[in-house]
Structures are given as C-alpha cells and as structure tokens.
Amino acid sequence: MNIIIAGDGKVGLSLTQKLSExxxxxxxxxxxxxxxxxxxxxxxxxxxxxxxxxxRVLESADVRRADLLIAATSADEVNLLCCMTAQxxxxxxxxxxxxxxPEYGKQIFTMRDVYKLSLIVNPEKQAAREIERLIKYPGFLxxxxxxxxxxxxxxxxxxxxxILKNVALHELDNVIHCKVLVCAVSREGVAEIPDGNxxxxxxxxxxxxxPAENLTLLLKHMGVIRKKAKRAIxxxxxxxxxxxxxxxxxxxxxxxxxxxxESRCIELAERLPGVYVIHGDASSQDLxxxxxxxxxxxxxxxxxxxxxxxxxxxxxxxxxARQIITKVGHTDNNSIYDNLGIGSLICPKELCCNNIVRYVxxxxxxxxAALTVHTIAEGxxxxxxxxxxxxTMHAEEPLKNIxxxxxxxxxxxxxxxxxxxxxxxxxxxxxxTVIVVAKGGMRLLQLNDIFE
Amino acid sequence: MNYKIMGKFISQILIVEAxxxxxxxxxxxxxxxxxxxxxxxxxxAASGGFALLLRLLCxxxxxxxxxxxxxxxxxxxxxVMSIMGCLPFWVSREIPHFVDALFEIVSGFTxxxxxxxxxxxxxxxxxLYWRSFSHWLGGMGVLVFLLALAPxxxxxxxxxxxxxxxxxxGPNVSKLVPKMKTTARILxxxxxxxxxxxxxFLLAGGMSIFEAVCTAFGTAGTGGFGIKNxxxxxxxxxxxxxxxxxxxxxxxxxxxxxxxxxxxxRAVFADEELRMYLxxxxxxxxxxxxxxxxxxxxxGETVRHAAFQVASIVTxxxxxxxxxxxxxxxxxxxxxxxxxxxxxxGSTGGGLKCGRALLLIKNLCRNMRRLLNPRRVEAVRINxxxxxxxxxxxxxxxxxxxxxxxxxxxxxxxxxxxxxTTNLSAVVACFNNIGPGFEAVGPTCNFSCFSYFxxxxxxxxxxxxxxEIFPLLILASRSTWRHR
Numbered sequence: 015m016n017i018i019i020a021g022d023g024k025v026g027l028s029l030t031q032k033l034s035e036x037x038x039x040x041x042x043x044x045x046x047x048x049x050x051x052x053x054x055x056x057x058x059x060x061x062x063x064x065x066x067x068x069x070r071v072l073e074s075a076d077v078r079r080a081d082l083l084i085a086a087t088s089a090d091e092v093n094l095l096c097c098m099t100a101q102x103x104x105x106x107x108x109x110x111x112x113x114x115x116p117e118y119g120k121q122i123f124t125m126r127d128v129y130k131l132s133l134i135v136n137p138e139k140q141a142a143r144e145i146e147r148l149i150k151y152p153g154f155l156x157x158x159x160x161x162x163x164x165x166x167x168x169x170x171x172x173x174x175x176x177i178l179k180n181v182a183l184h185e186l187d188n189v190i191h192c193k194v195l196v197c198a199v200s201r202e203g204v205a206e207i208p209d210g211n212x213x214x215x216x217x218x219x220x221x222x223x224x225p226a227e228n229l230t231l232l233l234k235h236m237g238v239i240r241k242k243a244k245r246a247i248x249x250x251x252x253x254x255x256x257x258x259x260x261x262x263x264x265x266x267x268x269x270x271x272x273x274x275x276e277s278r279c280i281e282l283a284e285r286l287p288g289v290y291v292i293h294g295d296a297s298s299q300d301l302x303x304x305x306x307x308x309x310x311x312x313x314x315x316x317x318x319x320x321x322x323x324x325x326x327x328x329x330x331x332x333x334x335a336r337q338i339i340t341k342v343g344h345t346d347n348n349s350i351y352d353n354l355g356i357g358s359l360i361c362p363k364e365l366c367c368n369n370i371v372r373y374v375x376x377x378x379x380x381x382x383a384a385l386t387v388h389t390i391a392e393g394x395x396x397x398x399x400x401x402x403x404x405x406t407m408h409a410e411e412p413l414k415n416i417x418x419x420x421x422x423x424x425x426x427x428x429x430x431x432x433x434x435x436x437x438x439x440x441x442x443x444x445x446x447t448v449i450v451v452a453k454g455g456m457r458l459l460q461l462n463d464i465f466e
Numbered sequence: 467m468n469y470k471i472m473g474k475f476i477s478q479i480l481i482v483e484a485x486x487x488x489x490x491x492x493x494x495x496x497x498x499x500x501x502x503x504x505x506x507x508x509x510x511a512a513s514g515g516f517a518l519l520l521r522l523l524c525x526x527x528x529x530x531x532x533x534x535x536x537x538x539x540x541x542x543x544x545x546v547m548s549i550m551g552c553l554p555f556w557v558s559r560e561i562p563h564f565v566d567a568l569f570e571i572v573s574g575f576t577x578x579x580x581x582x583x584x585x586x587x588x589x590x591x592x593x594l595y596w597r598s599f600s601h602w603l604g605g606m607g608v609l610v611f612l613l614a615l616a617p618x619x620x621x622x623x624x625x626x627x628x629x630x631x632x633x634x635x636g637p638n639v640s641k642l643v644p645k646m647k648t649t650a651r652i653l654x655x656x657x658x659x660x661x662x663x664x665x666x667f668l669l670a671g672g673m674s675i676f677e678a679v680c681t682a683f684g685t686a687g688t689g690g691f692g693i694k695n696x697x698x699x700x701x702x703x704x705x706x707x708x709x710x711x712x713x714x715x716x717x718x719x720x721x722x723x724x725x726x727x728x729x730x731x732r733a734v735f736a737d738e739e740l741r742m743y744l745x746x747x748x749x750x751x752x753x754x755x756x757x758x759x760x761x762x763x764x765x766g767e768t769v770r771h772a773a774f775q776v777a778s779i780v781t782x783x784x785x786x787x788x789x790x791x792x793x794x795x796x797x798x799x800x801x802x803x804x805x806x807x808x809x810x811x812g813s814t815g816g817g818l819k820c821g822r823a824l825l826l827i828k829n830l831c832r833n834m835r836r837l838l839n840p841r842r843v844e845a846v847r848i849n850x851x852x853x854x855x856x857x858x859x860x861x862x863x864x865x866x867x868x869x870x871x872x873x874x875x876x877x878x879x880x881x882x883x884x885x886x887t888t889n890l891s892a893v894v895a896c897f898n899n900i901g902p903g904f905e906a907v908g909p910t911c912n913f914s915c916f917s918y919f920x921x922x923x924x925x926x927x928x929x930x931x932x933x934e935i936f937p938l939l940i941l942a943s944r945s946t947w948r949h950r
Binding site (some may be wrong): 016039040041058059062142186 | 533630640641643644645646648854
C-alpha cells in the first residue's frame with residue numbers, strides 16, 4: 015500500500031520502522047530536513063520536506079495515489095487540516111489523525127465523522143486506559159486480549175518468592191494446577207520461544223496465554239492476592255495523568271495527583287473534582303512519604319523524564335508500594351529496565367503505533383491476513399491472531415504431525431465459544447481462530463507462513 | 467565494517483555478470499571461434515566459482531550496513547567485476563597483455579570507450595559484443611540492476627540508498643518512488659525501452675542486427691566502443707543522425723523521462739538542468755557550425771558533423787564521424803569545455819554533470835553577492851527548491867577532488883613524454899568517461915601509445931570518474947579500514 019506519514023517524530027519514526035518492515039511504500043513528510051534525512055538513510059522510504067497541510071507538499075508526496083495518510087505531527091490542528099486537505103485531493107484516501115489535546119477528547123468520535131477521518135488515535139488516552147486496566151487487575155505487568163476478549167496474553171515477572179522459580183515448563187501444570195501456556199520468555203532483555211525443558215529463573219518475564227478464566231486461577235494458585243485497589247498515587251499531571259486520574263476517580267479510587275507546576279495544579283483541580291491534586295516535586299522522598307507511598311495500592315510515575323520516573327518507581331518499590339507502573343518514552347533501554355524489577359512499563363508511543371499497524375493490516379484485507387497483532391517483549395516477539403480458512407494447510411490434522419518453523423508456537427485455538435490451549439492431539443478446523451506467537455522479524459503475513 | 471554482507475553483494479554481482487556473459491559465449495560458439503569460447507568459458511567459470519566461494523564464506527551475514535559499507539561495496543564490486551570481465555580478452559589472447567585487457571573492460575564498464583586496440587575489426591564477434599555490452603551494463607549500474615531484481619523484503623531497509631547514491635551520478639540522488647526496488651525497476655524499464663527503440667531505428671537504416679545491437683549498447687551507456695575502425699563514420703547520414711538523437715536522449719536525467727510518463731510535461735521543460743543541457747548543446751552546435759564554414763562541402767554536412775560530435779562529447783559517449791582533431795582551435799576549445807562539463811545528473815553520461823555545474827555557478831554568484839553585502843542571507847534554489855548547505859558543500863568538495871585528481875593524473879601520465887595536449891586530453895577523456903581526446907589519443911587514434919604505468923593511472927581515473935570520485939578515494943583512505 016502507498017502510505018504517507020506526516021510528522022516524523024517519535025511516533026512517525028516508530029511507524030516508519032514497523033510499516034516498512036511489512037513492505038509498504040512509505041512517504042514521509044516533515045518540515046525538518048535533518049530528521050527526514052536520517053529516516054531516509056535508515057529505511058527504504060521517501061522524504062518530502064514541508065508543511066504537511068499544504069496542498070503543494072501533499073501533491074509532491076503523491077497523495078493522489080496514496081491509500082492511507084497518517085498525520086502525527088505535534089499539533090492536533092495541523093493533523094486535522096492535513097487529513098482534511100488530503101481527503102479533498104483524494105476522496106478515496108483513508109486518514110488517521112493523532113489528536114491529543116484533552117479539550118478535544120470528548121468530541122473525538124463526532125470529529126471523526128464530521129471530518130471524514132478513518133481513525134483518530136490519542137496515545138495518552140489509550141495509555142491511561144491501559145494503566146487503568148492494569149490497576150484493576152493487579153499481578154500482571156501487561157495484558158492483551160484476543161478473540162474478542164476471550165483469550166489474553168499476560169506478562170508476569172518471576173521474583174524471589176515466586177513459586178514458579180526453577181520450575182521446568184513441562185512441570186508447570188503440577189505446580190499451578192491449571193492449564194496455561196508460556197508462549198514467550200524475556201530473559202535479560204532477550205526474548206525466546208521456550209520448549210518443555212525450559213527452566214524458569216528468577217528475573218524472567220513470562221508471557222502467558224490462557225483463556226480468561228484460567229488466568230484468575232493462575233493468580234490464585236500463585237498466591238497473588240487479588241485485592242481491589244483503593245488508593246493510587248500519580249506522579250506527573252501531564253495529559254496521561256489527567257486522563258488516568260479522571261478515569262480512576264470515576265471508578266471510586268482515591269487518587270493523589272502530584273504535579274510540580276502550580277498553575278497546572280490549579281487547572282487540574284478545576285477540571286478534576288474529587289482528585290487530590292498536590293503541588294510539589296514528586297522526586298522528593300519527603301513528599302512521597304507524607305502522601306503515604308508505602309501503603310498505596312498503585313504508584314504510577316509519568317513525569318516527562320524517563321530517568322525521573324525510574325528513580326521514583328525504585329523508591330516506591332523500596333517503600334513497598336503494592337503495584338508500580340512506569341511510563342517510558344523510549345523503548346531502547348528496556349534491557350536495563352528489566353533488571354530493575356519495578357513492575358509494568360507503559361510506552362504510549364508503542365501502544366499508539368500498534369493500534370495504527372493493526373488498522374493498516376485490517377485495511378489490507380488480503381486473504382488470510384492476521385486479524386489482530388500484538389507485539390510482546392518490546393517488539394522482539396509477536397502474537398498474531400489468524401482465521402483458519404479454505405486456503406489454510408494442515409487443517410484437521412493433529413498438531414503433533416505438523417512441522418512448524420523454528421521459534422513459532424501455536425498458543426491457542428478458539429473453536430466457537432470454546433478456547434483451548436492446544437496439545438499434541440489438538441486440531442484446528444475451518445472457521446477457528448488460531449493465535450500464533452513468533453519471534454519478531456519473521457514476516458508472518460498469513461497462517462500458512464508458519465509451516466515448514 | 468561488515469565484510470560478510472559486502473561479500474554477499476559481490477557474489478550476487480558476479481553471478482549477474484556470469485549470466486550476462488552467456489550471450490557472448492553463444493555468439494562465439496555460433497562463430498565457431500575456439501579461443502573466444504575458451505576465454506568466455508574460463509571467465510564464466512571463474513566468476514561463478516568465486517561467487518560460490520564468497521557465498522559460502524559469507525553465510526549468515528549480519529544486516530548492519532551503513533554509508534561506509536555502501537561506498538566500499540560499490541567500489542569493490544566494480545573492481546572485481548572489471549577483473550572478471552577482462553578475462554575473456556586475456557585468456558583468449560585476443561588482447562595479450564593483462565593491463566591492456568583490464569584497460570579495455572574498465573573502459574567498457576565505466577562507459578568511457580577509450581580503446582587500446584588499433585584494429586578493432588580484428589576482434590571476434592563475441593568479444594565485440596561483450597565490449598559493447600559492458601557499456602550497457604555499466605551505464606545504468608550493475609548494483610541498480612541487482613536492486614531491481616532483489617526479492618522484496620531482502621533489501622528493505624534504507625541501506626540501499628547508500629548503494630544508489632554511490633553508483634548513480636549526480637549531486638543530489640533521490641528516489642523516484644518510495645521503494646528502492648521499484649525505483650530501480652523504473653530506471654531499467656526506461657533504459658531498456660530506449661535501447662530497444664534505438665535498435666529499431668538503427669535496423670530501419672539498414673544495419674545488421676549485430677551492428678545495431680552493439681551500436682545501441684554503446685549509445686545507451688554513453689560508452690562509445692564502435693565495432694568498426696572508423697567508429698560511426700562509415701554509416702549513412704541517417705544512421706549518424708539517429709545516433710546523435712539517442713546520445714542526447716541518454717544524456718538526459720532519467721527522472722525527466724519518468725515525469726514525462728506521469729504527464730508532467732511542463733515540469734520537465736521547466737527543469738533548469740535540462741534547459742542548461744539543451745542550451746549548451748544547441749549553442750555549441752551553432753558556434754561550431756559557424757566556425758567550420760567551408761570545412762565540409764555543404765551546410766547540411768557541416769551541421770551534421772558538428773551536431774554528432776557535440777552530442778558525442780557532451781554525453782561523454784565518444785563516437786566519431788569525423789576526425790575533429792583537424793578542426794580549428796575554437797571548435798576544439800568548445801569540445802574540450804564540453805568534455806569537462808558532461809551530461810545531466812541521473813543520466814548514463816559522465817563528466818562533472820550539468821546539475822553540479824549549475825549548483826557551482828549559483829553558489830559562486832551568491833558568494834559574490836555576499837562579498838558586496840555581507841549581511842545578506844540567501845538560499846540557492848534549483849527549480850524553486852532550496853538546496854541545502856550540505857549539498858552545496860559536497861559539490862564544492864567534489865570540484866576540489868575533481869581538480870586534484872585531474873592534476874595528479876596529468877602529472878603521472880606526463881612521465882611517458884608525449885605532448886601536453888595528448889596527456890591532458892587523455893586524462894580528461896578517461897576521467898570524464900568520454901573516450902577520445904586530441905592529438906595522439908584523437909578520434910582516429912587509440913591509447914596504445916601509453917606505457918602500462920600510465921594505463922594503470924588511466925584505469926583508476928576511469929573508475930573514479932564513473933563512481934563519482936569519493937567511493938574510490940574512500941577505498942584508499944586508511945580510516946575506512948580501521949577497525950570499528
């Protein structure tokens with residue numbers, strides 16, 4: 015597909031990487047020539063320098079032959095104008111705009127219809143929703159749902175007291191007394207697809223697939239108490255902080271929001287009744303102590319500095335905060351973060367990109383393409399959901415007779431409303447959905463690609 | 467430095483070369499020429515074997531690939547390709563000395579067209595074909611060909627940009643469409659189409675198929691190897707005019723043809739570089755025709771010869787219909803100036819390139835104005851687009867390197883004791899990938915008068931000219947090979 019990406023910032027770059035790996039024809043528009051040059055050097059894309067809302071620039075990016083425009087510049091208004099102008103030049107164009115100003119937050123769907131946009135993404139709001147989900151179900155670092163929410167992939171970290179420590183995977187069922195599948199393990203920043211002889215060590219991050227009801231059992235047998243969270247401390251009153259505080263307090267949690275800038279505090283207090291807005295420096299341990307960081311159910315750090323967030327989260331861990339969620343802007347340093355053991359990491363940029371990539375894949379609609387795609391372990395592995403259709407090979411054959419490629423795992427088979435972790439005897443039939451976990455960079459475009 | 471991925475690239479290039487030698491082998495087989503068959507067979511076996519060896523050594527290469535790998539890879543591949551390409555001449559003893567054979571094939575691949583042979587017609591058919599075909603392959607670049615063939619996804623990352631930049635001529639190389647592979651394919655489709663068209667016109671003028679194909683290859687790559695001792699002079703005026711027109715066409719930036727396909731006709735004719743190129747061509751034809759009054763029988767003949775020589779020199783082809791060395795000094799002066807300037811960027815021609823000259827002139831004018839008015843801030847524009855300071859900077863550096871190489875080569879070649887004009891024009895003709903120069907290397911003469919040392923210098927000049935100097939300089943630089 016011909017895709018134009020307007021705005022070569024963090025999200026733009028991440029999208030460029032993902033979409034060019036999938037083989038699309040990409041044209042980037044940015045006003046900064048230097049940024050463009052570095053992208054053109056690294057990826058097989060074309061760059062056009064200029065204002066993406068100007069017709070001349072859009073024309074030179076060949077908008078008339080494009081299939082999709084993604085506007086992700088730093089200004090919402092430019093994104094909107096860019097999409098509308100491009101739509102005017104090419105009526106069959108799909109447009110995706112990034113809109114992040116909370117003032118537009120409530121009218122996103124109306125805006126989408128009025129301006130004929132295909133999709134509006136709001137990375138901050140999405141991140142806030144993700145964090146909220148994690149707080150509501152503590153124990154997991156990440157969770158992704160498949161097959162209309164019947165299957166989940168969750169991420170959990172094996173710490174010192176965990177009963178999973180030093181357990182080989184084929185003994186796992188006896189330890190936790192329920193059927194789950196470990197589909198990927200990230201050890202010291204390197205992801206692998208494990209086999210039965212793999213022994214879990216302390217510090218590993220496990221990616222576990224199971225039907226939703228089994229996960230509840232897993233938590234129970236692992237001894238993680240699922241107590242409802244009552245009090246959350248949010249450090250940093252940026253856009254995500256605002257969305258999160260609003261949603262958590264609506265669900266009845268006590269929210270303490272710490273923000274350094276006084277006028278921002280006043281603004282937040284005006285817009286968030288019921289939230290304790292606290293003016294102060296979240297990196298000050300005195301302040302955190304006085305806000306009761308040791309007894310809080312969730313500590314969410316989302317100041318603008320990754321380093322600051324790390325420090326606060328580490329302090330929170332030392333004090334004994336029950337759940338810690340840290341926002342990071344860059345995913346490059348993940349191998350370092352892994353060793354810190356500070357709980358969940360949320361990267362708004364990645365969430366937003368995954369969302370857009372999913373839309374692009376759905377647009378392709380080619381026979382047998384993946385229904386949903388989730389990247390796990392920082393993009394080192396992917397979980398893909400496929401529909402078994404007439405073209406699929408090896409249908410009705412027991413899995414033990416099928417040879418799949420290395421580093422590919424069939425994690426789950428959903429047949430009608432029944433979801434099962436497959437064994438050697440399992441088969442998939444036409445109409446089933448199959449979830450496949452594969453190491454990144456394998457280019458699985460359809461289900462048949464996984465077979466030898 | 468990622469040697470393995472470079473080895474992989476070079477092995478692919480050798481395979482392409484071996485495949486392209488097959489037609490020449492068949493021609494030799496058809497002619498029943500035993501020595502030539504042995505020569506081609508040896509060359510195909512050698513490149514195939516070397517390619518397999520490289521492939522074996524360079525399994526599981528990493529994908530790390532940066533600008534330095536791109537430059538070195540392009541340069542090495544040209545060197546290896548030339549060595550393999552000269553084997554048929556050398557093994558078959560048709561060109562007995564190795565340096566002569568290497569000179570001949572480097573002259574072919576770099577589309578120079580300078581020959582060391584005094585009697586071209588003595589070569590066998592297969593050899594003549596291979597000589598002309600090397601022009602065609604070298605004209606657009608064998609790496610570009612490889613990129614066009616590559617399976618999708620294999621070279622998906624941006625590093626292919628480094629390859630294109632190192633192999634395509636011009637100050638500001640850019641892609642036509644987002645994907646490198648599609649760009650490479652478009653370039654080759656235009657190239658093949660124009661070549662076939664040329665063959666068609668030549669056939670219509672009564673050439674034999676073999677002659678038409680070889681001449682068209684020489685024209686398309688703006689090379690200049692003829693298959694007759696008198697180059698194009700023996701052909702009819704119609705055939706000479708066809709050659710004139712096609713030489714000029716192949717000297718145009720290929721993105722202009724692409725824009726024509728997209729029906730952006732106005733943008734094509736507003737292109738400043740194209741205007742400069744056409745203006746230069748027609749101005750030179752006019753001036754030379756005036757200068758040559760009374761030199762030939764009729765006005766028509768005068769204009770025909772003037773146009774042919776101007777087209778041949780400005781596009782750096784190097785065909786000849788007449789001995790322009792006998793022309794008056796003013797006409798020779800114009801031709802010499804055209805030798806230095808060359809064709810458009812992004813064409814198959816060599817030289818400094820019109821686009822680069824345009825940049826240099828504009829930058830010069832701007833800096834002059836800045837002397838008068840030091841606080842004035844001004845951007846250099848081409849076709850209304852602002853040209854970045856880095857591009858200007860690179861162009862200035864290019865000019866410096868260009869001058870330095872000309873000077874050093876001139877000094878080195880002078881050791882042989884030939885006349886000043888011969889030495890200077892030989893260096894200029896090789897470095898700008900033209901072919902014939904003046905006096906002892908004029909259109910009716912050849913390069914056999916030089917010593918093997920000088921021929922070596924000229925071989926390097928030809929490579930430097932085709933690869934736009936820097937890749938070759940980088941190959942010789944110590945910091946390239948330092949471990950990193």
